Structure formats: C-alpha cells, structure tokens
Amino acid sequence: MLTKRNNTRKIKIGRLEIGGGSPIAVQSMTKTETSDIDATVAQIHELEKAGCQIVRCAVPDKESALALKEIKRQINIPLVADIHFNHEYAILAAEAGVDKLRINPGNIGKTEKIKAVVAAAKNRGIPIRVGVNSGSLEKEIKKKYGGHVTAEGLVESALKNVKILEKLGFNDIVISIKATSVPMTIAAYAALAKKTDYPLHVGITEAGIPKIGVIRSATGIGAILAAGIGDTIRVSLTGDPIEEVQTGFEILKTLDLVVHGVTIISCPTCGRADIDIAKIAEEIERRTRDIKQPLKIAIMGCEVNGPGEAADADVGMAAGKGVGLIFREGQVVRKVPEAEMVEALMGEIESLVIR
Amino acid sequence: MLTKRNNTRKIKIGRLEIGGGSPIAVQSMTKTETSDIDATVAQIHELEKAGCQIVRCAVPDKESALALKEIKRQINIPLVADIHFNHEYAILAAEAGVDKLRINPGNIGKTEKIKAVVAAAKNRGIPIRVGVNSGSLEKEIKKKYGGHVTAEGLVESALKNVKILEKLGFNDIVISIKATSVPMTIAAYAALAKKTDYPLHVGITEAGIPKIGVIRSATGIGAILAAGIGDTIRVSLTGDPIEEVQTGFEILKTLDLVVHGVTIISCPTCGRADIDIAKIAEEIERRTRDIKQPLKIAIMGCEVNGPGEAADADVGMAAGKGVGLIFREGQVVRKVPEAEMVEALMGEIESLVIR
Numbered sequence: 001m002l003t004k005r006n007n008t009r010k011i012k013i014g015r016l017e018i019g020g021g022s023p024i025a026v027q028s029m030t031k032t033e034t035s036d037i038d039a040t041v042a043q044i045h046e047l048e049k050a051g052c053q054i055v056r057c058a059v060p061d062k063e064s065a066l067a068l069k070e071i072k073r074q075i076n077i078p079l080v081a082d083i084h085f086n087h088e089y090a091i092l093a094a095e096a097g098v099d100k101l102r103i104n105p106g107n108i109g110k111t112e113k114i115k116a117v118v119a120a121a122k123n124r125g126i127p128i129r130v131g132v133n134s135g136s137l138e139k140e141i142k143k144k145y146g147g148h149v150t151a152e153g154l155v156e157s158a159l160k161n162v163k164i165l166e167k168l169g170f171n172d173i174v175i176s177i178k179a180t181s182v183p184m185t186i187a188a189y190a191a192l193a194k195k196t197d198y199p200l201h202v203g204i205t206e207a208g209i210p211k212i213g214v215i216r217s218a219t220g221i222g223a224i225l226a227a228g229i230g231d232t233i234r235v236s237l238t239g240d241p242i243e244e245v246q247t248g249f250e251i252l253k254t255l256d257l258v259v260h261g262v263t264i265i266s267c268p269t270c271g272r273a274d275i276d277i278a279k280i281a282e283e284i285e286r287r288t289r290d291i292k293q294p295l296k297i298a299i300m301g302c303e304v305n306g307p308g309e310a311a312d313a314d315v316g317m318a319a320g321k322g323v324g325l326i327f328r329e330g331q332v333v334r335k336v337p338e339a340e341m342v343e344a345l346m347g348e349i350e351s352l353v354i355r
Numbered sequence: 356m357l358t359k360r361n362n363t364r365k366i367k368i369g370r371l372e373i374g375g376g377s378p379i380a381v382q383s384m385t386k387t388e389t390s391d392i393d394a395t396v397a398q399i400h401e402l403e404k405a406g407c408q409i410v411r412c413a414v415p416d417k418e419s420a421l422a423l424k425e426i427k428r429q430i431n432i433p434l435v436a437d438i439h440f441n442h443e444y445a446i447l448a449a450e451a452g453v454d455k456l457r458i459n460p461g462n463i464g465k466t467e468k469i470k471a472v473v474a475a476a477k478n479r480g481i482p483i484r485v486g487v488n489s490g491s492l493e494k495e496i497k498k499k500y501g502g503h504v505t506a507e508g509l510v511e512s513a514l515k516n517v518k519i520l521e522k523l524g525f526n527d528i529v530i531s532i533k534a535t536s537v538p539m540t541i542a543a544y545a546a547l548a549k550k551t552d553y554p555l556h557v558g559i560t561e562a563g564i565p566k567i568g569v570i571r572s573a574t575g576i577g578a579i580l581a582a583g584i585g586d587t588i589r590v591s592l593t594g595d596p597i598e599e600v601q602t603g604f605e606i607l608k609t610l611d612l613v614v615h616g617v618t619i620i621s622c623p624t625c626g627r628a629d630i631d632i633a634k635i636a637e638e639i640e641r642r643t644r645d646i647k648q649p650l651k652i653a654i655m656g657c658e659v660n661g662p663g664e665a666a667d668a669d670v671g672m673a674a675g676k677g678v679g680l681i682f683r684e685g686q687v688v689r690k691v692p693e694a695e696m697v698e699a700l701m702g703e704i705e706s707l708v709i710r
Contacts, residue, residue, distance in 0.1 A: 034626040058626030060657070082625070084659045135660030135667070149667070180620045180653075180664060182609045186581055206620045206655070206664060209636050215573045215605040222574030223581035223610075226541055236623040238633045238654075244623070250570040254537045255578075265535045265561045268591040268599070270437070271389040271413035278593045281564050298535075299593075300561070302415075304439045305490030309535060309561060312490070312504070 005228045008199045011127050011172055013054055014078030014099035018174070018231045019199030024257050025232040026248035027054035027201075028241045029082070034064035034071070041074045043241065048077055050245040051260070054232065056080040056102060065092035072097045080129070087113035094120035100174070102129040105164040106138055106157065118168045127172040130161040133205055134179035151187040154179060158192060173198045174232070178205035182220040189224045199231035206236065213237040214247045221251055262288040262349075265309055266299040273301030275319045275338045283342050284349075291353055297345070298327075315348040317341060328352075361583045363554045366482050366527055368409055369433030369454035373529070373586045374554030379612050380587040381603035382409035382556075383596045384437070389419035389426070396429045398596065403432055405600040406615070409587065411435040411457060420447035427452045435484070442468035449475035455529070457484040460519040461493055461512070473523045482527040485516040488560055489534035506542040509534060513547060528553045529587070533560035537575040544579045554586035561591065568592040569602045576606055617643040617704075620664055621654040628656030630674045630693045638697050639704075646708055652700070653682075670703040672696060683707075 010020030018025050028047050032039040034057040044055050059065050059081045065088075072079050080100040081093035087108045090101055094117075101121055105114050121128050134149045137157055145153040154177045162173055175198050177188045182204055189202065204220040207213035217235040224230050233251070235244040252258035266281035267273070281299045288297070298316035300306035307325070310316025316327040324341050326334040328348045336344045365375030373380050383402050387394040389412040399410050414420050414436045420443075427434050435455040436448035442463045445456055449472075456476055460469050476483050489504045492512055500508040509532045517528055530553050532543045537559055544557065559575040562568035572590040579585055588606070590599040607613035621636035622628070636654045643652070653671035655661035662680070665671025671682035679696050681689040683703045691699045 029623065029625050031624050031628075032626065040626075060627040064626055133660050133663075135655075135663035137663070180667070181611070183581075183611050206622045206653070206660070208619050208621045209633065209640055212605060212619065212640070214570055215602055216609045218570045218573035219577030219581075219606050219609040222577045226538075226574075226578035226581075238621040238623055238636045241623075247570055250567060251574050254571045254574040256536070256538050264563050264567065266563045266593040267561045268384065268593055268596075269386050270384050271387065271395075271419055272415045273386075278564065281593045285564055285567070298561070300490075305488050305561070308488075308490035308492070312535070 006193045007197065008231055009197050011174060011199055013080070013127060016053060016078050022231070024225070024230060024252055025053040026051065026245055026252065027056065027080075027232055027234045028052050028244045028248075029056040029058070029234065029236075031241055034058055035061065035067045037067050037070050040067070040071055044071070044075045044077070046242055047245060048075065050242045051249060052077060052245045054078050054080060054100075056082050058082045059089045059093055062089065062092065065089040065096065068093050068096035068098055085109075087117050090117045091120045094124045094126060097124075098126065100127050100129060102131050104131060104136070105161045107136065114164060115168060118165060118170045121172070122170060125172075127174055128165060128170070129174040129176060129201055130158060130165070131176045131178070131201070132158045132161065134181070134184070135205070149179060149184070151179075151184050151191060154184070154188045155191045155195065159195065162196070162198065174201050175199075176201035176203065178203055180206050182216060185220055186223050189229050190227060193229045200229060201232050201234065202230035203234040203236050208238055210237050210239040210243055213239070214243075217247060218251050222255065225251065225255055225257060259294040260292070262291050262295045262297060264288070264297045264299065265313060267301045267305065269301045272304065273319070274321050275301065275324070275341070277301040277319070280341055280345075284345055287346060288349060293353055295349065295352060297349065299345070314352055315345060317345055359583055361548045363552050363586055366529060366554055368435070368482060371408060371433050377586070379580070379585060379607055380408040381406065381600055381607065382411065382435075382587055382589045383407050383599045383603075384411040384413070384589065384591075386596055389413055390416065390422050392422050392425050395422070395426055399426070399430045399432070401597055402600060403430065405597045406604060407432060407600045409433050409435060409455075411437050413437045414444045414448055417444065417447065420444040420451065423448050423451035423453055440464075442472050445472045446475045449479050449481060452479075453481065455482050455484060457486050459486060459491070460516045462491065469519060470523055473520060473525045476527070477525060480527075482529055483520060483525065484529040484531060484556055485513055485520070486531045486556070487513045487516065487533070489536070489539070490560070504534060504539070506534075506539050506546060509539070509543045510546045510550065514550065517551070517553065529556050530554075531556035531558065533558055535561050537571060540575055541578050544584050545582060548584045555584060556587050556589065557585035558589040558591050563593055565592050565594040565598055568594070569598075572602060573606050577610065580606070580610055580612060614649040615647070617646050617650045617652060619643070619652045619654065620668060622656045622660065624656045627659065628674070629676050630656065630679070630696070632656040632674070635696055635700075639700055642701060643704060648708055650704065650707060652704065654700070669707055670700060672700055
C-alpha cells in the first residue's frame with residue numbers, strides 16, 4: 001500500500017543487515033553512564049527484551065571507550081559507539097569490538113585524525129554513521145544559507161562528511177540528518193534520499209518527554225517512512241529507552257512495515273456505545289502484550305462499524321445493548337453479556353496463539 | 356518546508372471556515388449519551404477549553420436528535436450531528452440548528468429519504484460530511500475489488516456518495532475516508548485528493564487506547580498532512596476526548612501547521628548527560644502548559660547539541676557538569692547550578708510571556 005521503499009545499498013552492523021530491502025531495524029541508546037558497565041548492560045538486556053535490534057552508547061571519555069569491550073561481551077545485539085570530537089575514543093571503541101561507529105568527521109578535526117578512525121573501522125570491517133544534527137551544524141554552512149539551519153544546509157553537511165570518508169576509500173556508511181524542526185527533517189530526508197543510496201537512519205531529535213515526544217516522533221518518522229524512506233529508526237525520548245523501542249515498533253506496525261505482536265483496533269466510543277469499551281480494550285492490551293505472533297483484535301462498541309471490523313480481525317467483538325457478539329476469523333462464535341466479554345475474547349485469542 | 360497544501364474549496368461550519376487555505380481545524384466527538392444534555396454540554400465545555408474547534412455528537416435515537424437544540428444553545432463551537440441509517444434524525448438535527456451533518460447517503464436508504472435530508476441541509480445552509488469507513492463499506496464495492504476493503508474501493512464509495520448529493524444540486528460537502536489499515540488510509544487520501552477539491556476530514560479510525568492510539572494517529576494523520584492533504588483532523592482514541600484534541604494540536608504543531616503554545620525540545624539524555632533532564636523537562640512542561648503564546652524552549656543535557664539548540668530557542672539551557680547555561684533569545688544570560696535550573700528557566704520564560 002505504501003509508496004515503494006527507497007532503494008538503498010545493504011550494510012552490515014554485526015550480524016544485522018540494514019538497507020537493500022532488509023526489514024527496518026529499531027534501535028535505541030542507553031541512558032546510563034557507559035563507564036558503569038553493570039548499569040549499561042542491565043539496560044541493554046531490558047532493551048533486548050523489548051525487541052531492540054541495535055543499541056548505541058555515548059562515549060564521552062576514555063573510561064567509557066574502554067568499558068565497551070566488556071559491555072559487548074555481555075550483550076546480544078549489535079553495539080554502536082557514539083563519539084564526538086575525540087578521534088582516540090573512536091579508535092578505542094573500534095578496538096573494543098563495537099559493530100558501528102557514529103561520528104561526524106567534521107567535528108573530529110584534522111584529516112590525519114579522520115584517517116586514523118577510518119583505518120580502524122576498515123580494519124574491523126565496521127560501518128560509520130555520519131550523523132548531522134541541527135544543533136551542531138557547521139558554522140560555514142549555516143552562513144552559506146543565510147545564517148540559519150536549513151534542510152539544504154543539513155543535506156550539504158551530510159554529503160560533505162560522506163565525501164570525506166569516500167575520499168579515504170571508505171563506503172561502509174549510514175547517514176542521518178536530525179533537525180528539531182520536523183518539517184525541516186522531512187524535507188531534508190526527501191532531498192537526501194534523492195542524492196544518495198547509503199542506508200538512512202531516521203529519527204526526530206530531542207523530541208521531548210514521552211507524552212509529547214511519541215507524538216512528534218510518530219508524526220515525523222511516520223511521514224518519512226510513509227514516503228518510502230528509512231532503513232533503521234530511533235525514537236528519541238526524554239525518558240525510558242524501553243518506551244523508545246515500543247514506540248518505534250508501533251510506528252512500524254502502523255505502517256505495516258513490521259509484523260509483530262498484537263494490534264488492537266478499538267473504537268473511540270460515542271453516544272452510540274453502551275458498554276465500557278476503554279476498560280475492556282485496556283485489559284486486553286495488558287493481557288496480550290507478550291504475544292509475539294501477529295494478531296489483529298477488534299473491540300467495537302456499536303452496530304455501525306462494529307460487525308465489519310470485528311469480522312475483519314482475527315478475534316473481534318461487536319457490542320450492542322449490554323451484550324457482545326464474539327467473532328473468530330470472520331465468524332460469530334458466541335454472544336456474551338458485558339461481564340464475560342474480556343474472558344470470552346481472551347479465550348478466543350488464546351486458542352489462536354501458538355505457544 | 357512542507358509540501359504545498361492541496362488546494363480545496365472553502366466551506367463554512369457555523370462561523371468556522373475549513374478548506375481553501377484556512378487553518379486546519381481540530382475536532383473531537385463527545386463520548387456521553389447525547390440525550391444526556393448536561394453531561395454532553397459539560398464535556399463540550401471541557402473540549403472548548405482544550406482548544407477543540409468543532410464537536411460532533413452521535414445521534415442514535417430521537418431523544419438525542421431532540422437534545423441537540425439545547426446542547427447547541429449552551430456551547431460556543433460548531434456542532435455536528437453524526438447519523439447512521441435514520442434520515443429522520445438527520446432532519447431533526449438540521450432543524451435543531453446543528454452546523455453540519457455527517458451521514459453516509461449510502462446507508463440512509465431510498466432516494467426520497469436522501470432528498471429530504473439534502474433539502475433540510477440546504478434550507479439551513481449547513482454542509483454534509485460524507486464519511487466512508489472500512490468497517491461499513493458497501494458490499495457491492497467490496498465484491499468489485501475482490502471481496503476486500505481496498506483504498507480504491509473506499510475512494511469509489513466516497514465519490515459515489517458525493518455524486519448522490521451532487522445530483523440533488525448539493526455541493527456543500529466535506530469528505531472523509533477511514534480505514535483501520537493506516538497504509539490503506541494514506542493511499543486512499545492520496546488518491547481521493549487527486550480526484551476532488553472538496554475539503555477533506557482526516558483521521559485514523561479506531562486507533563485504540565491512548566498509549567497506542569496516539570502513535571497510530573500521529574503516524575497516519577502526520578503522513579497525510581505532510582503530503583499536503585487535510586483540512587480538518589480528528590484523533591480518535593478509546594479514552595478521554597480531551598486527549599484527542601491535545602494530540603491533534605501536537606501533530607499540527609509538529610508539522611508547523613499551527614502556532615499554539617509552548618514547544619519543548621529536550622534531549623533524550625545519554626551517557627553524556629550529567630543532570631536529570633527528564634525531571635526538569637517534565638516540570639517545565641507542567642508549568643508552561645497553559646501558555647497560549649508560541650514559545651520554543653530547549654532543555655539539553657550536554658555540550659554536543661546543547662548550545663546550538665539552546666541558542667536557537669526562545670529560552671534554553673545547555674547543561675554541563677552540574678551547571679547549566681541559561682539562554683534567552685540566543686544569548687547566554689546566566690549560569691546556574693542544577694538545583695536552580697527550573698526556576699531560572701521559568702524566570703526567563705515568564706519574562707517573555709505577555710499576560
């Protein structure tokens with residue numbers, strides 16, 4: 001249904017492939033001090049449980065760079081080191097066995113330093129993500145575009161940084177462009193996708209606290225993915241990283257870009273609804289959260305759209321005055337009073353789950 | 356920055372205009388029994404406070420239709436009656452003074468009945484929204500497209516219903532197409548926008564409980580709006596309608612389609628952050644929620660993107676080891692320890708707010 005996905009080349013991050021038609025990978029970033037190995041590993045294990053496919057750690061000091069080796073040993077998903085300014089940390093991270101580096105060649109400094117980082121990445125066979133942020137765009141480029149951060153400026157910065165790597169014979173590249181302005185981010189990705197076939201990492205930077213950040217992220221990442229662009233996504237929230245991963249998967253599920261667990265369709269309820277749909281939907285959501293198998297469940301309050309949606313789902317209910325028709329794979333299987341609706345739905349759901 | 360907005364004709368819903376370049380209006384629907392006038396009016400007053408611009412009530416029975424007159428008298432925003440199957444309720448609603456009808460001519464029945472509804476709408480000068488839902492798509496159209504609901508089928512149904520009205524000389528029309536499949540909804544709106552210039556009402560139907568529904572809605576509505584399509588939006592959640600309105604405004608704010616209140620940019624925090632950014636951002640969000648004036652506030656945890664973002668905002672903070680630089684309109688104005696950050700930020704924010 002969606003626009004055809006943008007064609008990118010395939011790259012490997014550890015055992016995981018992104019780009020070139022691979023499934024879109026969901027990633028996150030630890031919020032612990034990377035040098036605190038136990039706390040960082042514990043958070044990554046939580047992220048792995050939530051389905052996180054790539055994890056990134058900030059490397060602001062030597063201790064953090066040195067901690068990566070032990071972190072890597074204790075986790076199962078590819079590890080990315082996020083480095084700014086200091087090329088030595090990048091080299092240490094590569095030596096520690098990380099699966100990818102995220103740097104901006106532009107803020108690493110002299111060519112000699114960049115050469116050393118590229119040599120380390122080449123040596124280890126790991127890719128580099130060039131990540132341009134609106135908050136740290138080069139002054140010269142800002143000046144060129146009227147003193148402001150613009151979509152064109154961000155694309156120019158990304159391609160300039162890519163060119164630095166390419167000139168050193170390095171092509172194992174992922175690119176990201178993040179602006180706090182979401183329309184600017186959307187415009188920048190659209191322009192960038194036309195100019196490169198490197199895989200693109202998509203996110204909305206500094207999206208904010210979860211309440212607001214999930215909306216900003218879904219709006220922006222959703223619009224970019226719906227245009228066929230994006231090979232890996234990260235939702236960035238001022239909050240629990242687990243929620244970043246859950247939100248990422250919900251966005252992908254919404255766009256049919258991943259098949260993963262239960263999707264609950266439930267009506268907003270209105271003057272036509274006679275029973276407490278919200279309560280039932282919340283309880284079904286809670287009790288089906290751990291199901292990995294793709295299942296569509298419809299919980300509907302009235303006769304207008306209810307029967308159609310319920311019949312279209314794997315398991316559904318269309319409620320009327322105090323009673324509900326329970327559907328399974330398109331057929332009405334039972335009629336139950338309100339008090340029995342949750343158990344009746346769970347019974348049908350359980351009967352379809354392969355354990 | 357966004358794609359140019361799709362050109363639609365302008366229509367009036369009470370005093371509010373939608374389409375033809377008007378600001379995109381945020382609407383919601385009451386979840387009370389419409390016949391319970393006090394409860395319905397109380398909920399609409401809450402919605403008005405949240406900024407809701409159009410409100411819709413379900414009319415499943417005669418009592419609800421008759422209640423609309425008194426509801427209309429007690430509220431300030433345009434009132435829409437949502438009617439299925441029964442043309443008499445539509446006529447009663449028009450006579451009660453509602454500002455718009457939402458019907459599907461296809462499920463009203465015989466031409467005589469549709470004629471009577473159209474005459475009532477014409478007489479009162481009120482528009483009709485033709486609202487097609489995947490859950491109630493006509494069987495004949497489903498059959499035509501292989502027995503399934505498809506984007507093409509939904510568009511065909513919408514245009515067929517529009518044609519019924521046009522043949523009766525009625526052109527005061529808004530159209531919506533809602534499918535539980537979000538990619539199908541996106542595809543249907545893209546196809547529909549090419550075939551009509553009537554204003555479009557955009558929403559993701561049965562998006563679910565708030566936790567999931569805000570993500571599904573933002574992803575879908577965001578993608579449609581980012582493509583330049585949509586004249587009014589409704590977020591549909593199995594939960595509090597106030598949250599529907601708040602989510603709607605956040606989507607519009609994210610895409611720079613409305614200027615409304617405070618936008619907080621805050622970093623996700625990582626191993627580089629030294630202070631509790633989430634706690635500060637949550638508190639600033641809570642304390643600035645009532646500011647209507649557009650203000651951008653950046654709350655950043657480190658030196659990488661912090662100074663750039665903080666300087667770019669109206670009020671910002673870039674934190675370092677236990678201290679933060681406070682920015683106002685691009686300039687550093689103070690340096691404060693962690694314990695004083697919230698008050699320092701609030702002080703600068705208050706100084707910019709015009710009361």
